[in-house]
Amino acid sequence: xxxxxxxxxxxxxxxxxxxxxxxxxxxxxxxxxxxxxxxxxxxxxxxxxxxxxxxxxxxxxxxxxxxxxxxxxxxxxxxxxxxxxxxxxxxxxxxxxxxxxxxxxxxxxxxxxxxxxxxxxxxxxxxxxxxxxxxxxxxxxxxxxxxxxxxxxxxxxxxxxxxxxxxxxxxxxxxxxxxxxxxxxxxxxxxxxxxxxxxxxxxxxxxxxxxxxxxxxxxxxxxxxxxxxxxxxxxxxxxxxxxxxxxxxxxxxxxxxxxxxxxxxxxxxxxxxxxxxxxxxxxxxxxxxxxxxxxxxxxxxxxxxxxxxxxxxxxxxxxxxxxxxxxxxxxxxxxxxxxxxxxxxxxxxxxxxxxxxxxxxxxxxxxxxxxxxxxxxxxxxxxxxxxxxx
Amino acid sequence: xxxxxxxxxxxxxxxxxxxxxxxxxxxxxxxxxxxxxxxxxxxxxxxxxxxxxxxxxxxxxxxxxxxxxxxxxxxxxxxxxxxxxxxxxxxxxxxxxxxxxxxxxxxxxxxxxxxxxxxxxxxxxxxxxxxxxxxxxxxxxxxxxxxxxxxxxxxxxxxxxxxxxxxxxxxxxxxxxxxxxxxxxxxxxxxxxxxxxxxxxxxxxxxxxxxxxxxxxxxxxxxxxxxxxxxxxxxxxxxxxxxxxxxxxxxxxxxxxxxxxxxxxxxxxxxxxxxxxxxxxxxxxxxxxxxxxxxxxxxxxxxxxxxxxxxxxxxxxxxxxxxxxxxxxxxxxxxxxxxxxxxxxxxxxxxxxxxxxxxxxxxxxxxxxxxxxxxxxxxxxxxxxxxxxx
Numbered sequence: 001x002x003x004x005x006x007x008x009x010x011x012x013x014x015x016x017x018x019x020x021x022x023x024x025x026x027x028x029x030x031x032x033x034x035x036x037x038x039x040x041x042x043x044x045x046x047x048x049x050x051x052x053x054x055x056x057x058x059x060x061x062x063x064x065x066x067x068x069x070x071x072x073x074x075x076x077x078x079x080x081x082x083x084x085x086x087x088x089x090x091x092x093x094x095x096x097x098x099x100x101x102x103x104x105x106x107x108x109x110x111x112x113x114x115x116x117x118x119x120x121x122x123x124x125x126x127x128x129x130x131x132x133x134x135x136x137x138x139x140x141x142x143x144x145x146x147x148x149x150x151x152x153x154x155x156x157x158x159x160x161x162x163x164x165x166x167x168x169x170x171x172x173x174x175x176x177x178x179x180x181x182x183x184x185x186x187x188x189x190x191x192x193x194x195x196x197x198x199x200x201x202x203x204x205x206x207x208x209x210x211x212x213x214x215x216x217x218x219x220x221x222x223x224x225x226x227x228x229x230x231x232x233x234x235x236x237x238x239x240x241x242x243x244x245x246x247x248x249x250x251x252x253x254x255x256x257x258x259x260x261x262x263x264x265x266x267x268x269x270x271x272x273x274x275x276x277x278x279x280x281x282x283x284x285x286x287x288x289x290x291x292x293x294x295x296x297x298x299x300x301x302x303x304x305x306x307x308x309x310x311x312x313x314x315x316x317x318x319x320x321x322x323x324x325x326x327x328x329x330x331x332x333x334x335x336x337x338x339x340x341x342x343x344x345x346x347x348x349x350x351x352x353x354x355x356x357x358x359x360x361x362x363x364x365x366x367x368x369x370x371x372x373x374x375x376x377x378x379x380x381x382x383x384x385x386x387x388x389x390x
Numbered sequence: 391x392x393x394x395x396x397x398x399x400x401x402x403x404x405x406x407x408x409x410x411x412x413x414x415x416x417x418x419x420x421x422x423x424x425x426x427x428x429x430x431x432x433x434x435x436x437x438x439x440x441x442x443x444x445x446x447x448x449x450x451x452x453x454x455x456x457x458x459x460x461x462x463x464x465x466x467x468x469x470x471x472x473x474x475x476x477x478x479x480x481x482x483x484x485x486x487x488x489x490x491x492x493x494x495x496x497x498x499x500x501x502x503x504x505x506x507x508x509x510x511x512x513x514x515x516x517x518x519x520x521x522x523x524x525x526x527x528x529x530x531x532x533x534x535x536x537x538x539x540x541x542x543x544x545x546x547x548x549x550x551x552x553x554x555x556x557x558x559x560x561x562x563x564x565x566x567x568x569x570x571x572x573x574x575x576x577x578x579x580x581x582x583x584x585x586x587x588x589x590x591x592x593x594x595x596x597x598x599x600x601x602x603x604x605x606x607x608x609x610x611x612x613x614x615x616x617x618x619x620x621x622x623x624x625x626x627x628x629x630x631x632x633x634x635x636x637x638x639x640x641x642x643x644x645x646x647x648x649x650x651x652x653x654x655x656x657x658x659x660x661x662x663x664x665x666x667x668x669x670x671x672x673x674x675x676x677x678x679x680x681x682x683x684x685x686x687x688x689x690x691x692x693x694x695x696x697x698x699x700x701x702x703x704x705x706x707x708x709x710x711x712x713x714x715x716x717x718x719x720x721x722x723x724x725x726x727x728x729x730x731x732x733x734x735x736x737x738x739x740x741x742x743x744x745x746x747x748x749x750x751x752x753x754x755x756x757x758x759x760x761x762x763x764x765x766x767x768x769x770x771x772x773x774x775x776x777x778x779x780x
Contacts, residue, residue, distance in 0.1 A: 288701055290636070293683070294688060294691060297683060301680075308682075309680075311679065312678045
């Protein structure tokens with residue numbers, strides 16, 4: 001196999017998912033010459049391609065590390081502006097919708113979970129409003145008649161597939177380069193002081209040079225080798241967490257994002273309704289398991305019985321990149337030009353713009369925002385042996 | 391629009407579904423020069439394309455008109471030989487499998503239904519065997535642990551999609567002609583003593599002449615006009631009854647066809663498992679409704695919980711041709727060369743070979759088998775006014 005040198009770039013971003021594309025976009029906006037390398041077609045394998053697109057710092061505050069909530073709130077604050085600018089540049093709508101979220105309790109156990117969440121929200125000073133069953137059904141008449149209560153939160157949503165369409169157009173407008181179907185196999189420092197990125201496409205190898213490299217390959221981030229170290233170039237404790245979602249179509253029967261502790265339903269203005277999502281530790285299993293489809297339909301129907309009349313048009317499967325502590329890894333890896341942004345788990349769509357902005361600060365201005373400190377990739381490195389043990 | 395004359399045939403069969411193809415096959419075997427005209431691609435709209443392929447005279451004897459059971463038993467007796475001959479001619483396997491059916495009761499209400507069916511079976515002298523819950527689970531270890539009892543019956547199955555692949559090959563071998571994507575709009579007697587069949591394909595009209603015409607267009611049989619009468623050429627009280635099925639894939643976890651009074655699961659030797667079927671009077675609604683998908687998965691999982699691990703690969707929709715009395719219409723329509731074979735409702739795959747054989751007897755030998763008498767198309771014609779009322 002002969003190897004050709006493709007080109008060189010100031011910054012190469014490995015991974016054309018939502019996080020990689022957002023980072024490339026932020027860097028290109030700051031005038032950097034950026035190249036994105038994606039192993040499949042854009043959107044084909046991206047976890048965002050099957051994500052519901054909830055921007056939910058408030059709805060999940062009880063489940064999240066407080067430092068992750070801080071990052072999510074920062075993302076939330078910039079999201080509307082970020083999507084507007086993207087639409088202005090590309091002409092592609094992103095489906096950003098701030099109608100809000102209703103978290104619905106169908107029975108007493110759910111109600112206890114809502115109360116627990118509400119306590120957290122009050123403690124964090126997050127806006128949330130308790131609704132009676134009647135008030136919730138006044139807001140959303142298609143909610144199940146027998147519900148026990150609800151919480152209303154200002155969490156927003158976006159259509160991740162539209163983002164995955166808009167971002168490549170934005171990159172093109174800004175003069176960035178995008179290689180699809182090109183798999184990165186290895187990354188190594190080169191003799192010339194930059195990085196040599198080995199790629200493969202249709203059996204043909206080629207090499208790309210870049211002064212800086214950002215690995216944002218989601219659940220696949222461990223699959224890039226370091227020829228020097230003989231291990232993954234990003235040796236993080238990464239595993240894929242499979243998620244199944246359903247895509248329905250028809251009349252829009254809910255206006256808010258509707259959640260219960262067991263399921264969420266995200267309506268879009270084009271008649272789509274996304275129901276999600278399973279969480280399965282089964283590796284890269286791309287099968288749409290009948291049991292998960294059944295569970296999602298059952299729980300969704302309990303909350304909004306009218307979904308039974310909608311058209312089931314897609315059973316989707318995606319792989320969330322999960323690190324051992326379920327927090328992202330964003331920052332420098334080797335003390336030089338190799339960076340990473342992965343491990344966003346269930347929050348990739350939500351955290352993409354803030355990750356992109358703060359990583360661009362780091363790359364362009366050498367400024368590490370305090371918000372990123374908890375997410376240093378080095379936190380998993382084995383501790384150096386203590387003096388006493390020698 | 392200019393009209394060209396395509397060709398002429400001894401017999402034209404309108405409709406390339408399972409019944410139309412089987413009739414054409416039987417006629418071609420007897421040396422007739424046959425042309426089949428199908429409005430879509432073979433298998434694309436055919437009800438058989440989403441049918442499970444149960445050959446179930448015994449399992450449904452309590453639900454069926456006794457005269458329909460007679461026809462089904464005649465079909466059952468010839469099915470194995472028919473499929474063997476088809477495979478010998480074409481090299482295409484049909485998935486014919488006589489392992490049998492287990493009808494499973496999950497609770498006392500089901501058990502009462504099983505007892506009712508068993509009484510009917512004994513009355514008709516049909517073979518059936520009562521099994522204890524333990525005996526049923528010895529046969530099929532993946533059955534739900536808490537089942538109440540079961541019946542074993544020798545009902546067989548076939549893969550309707552393979553039949554829809556084999557039959558066109560058989561027709562080609564036998565020198566018959568097959569027009570796909572050609573819609574028949576009207577049928578009328580011509581001046582020359584035969585029939586003129588008006589067709590349309592990609593906006594181009596053409597005319598086909600045939601001495602005899604068999605309308606076997608399933609749920610669409612009413613959509614062919616009679617320019618002379620100003621009404622459908624086959625003015626039967628026909629409606630489509632929508633059916634949704636699910637197609638799963640994976641390890642084969644059951645050997646028999648497994649049914650409950652609420653659902654059936656049909657395993658194939660290639661790892662496919664068909665779960666069916668909804669019955670919906672909603673016209674030609676091609677949407678795969680989420681509620682029906684949910685109901686099928688729920689009932690199937692109750693009977694065989696292990697289906698949860700299988701891959702859901704298809705949600706299918708088909709339209710069964712139902713007449714007012716839910717019995718087929720097979721026979722002569724106009725006292726001359728126009729015949730019909732439609733209205734097979736839930737039994738098209740099962741009844742296709744016997745329908746084909748008996749209709750070929752009628753066309754080639756002018757012999758009306760007594761089995762067909764209850765299914766005369768004329769039974770819906772308004773009665774002639776009685777003398778007394780004049």
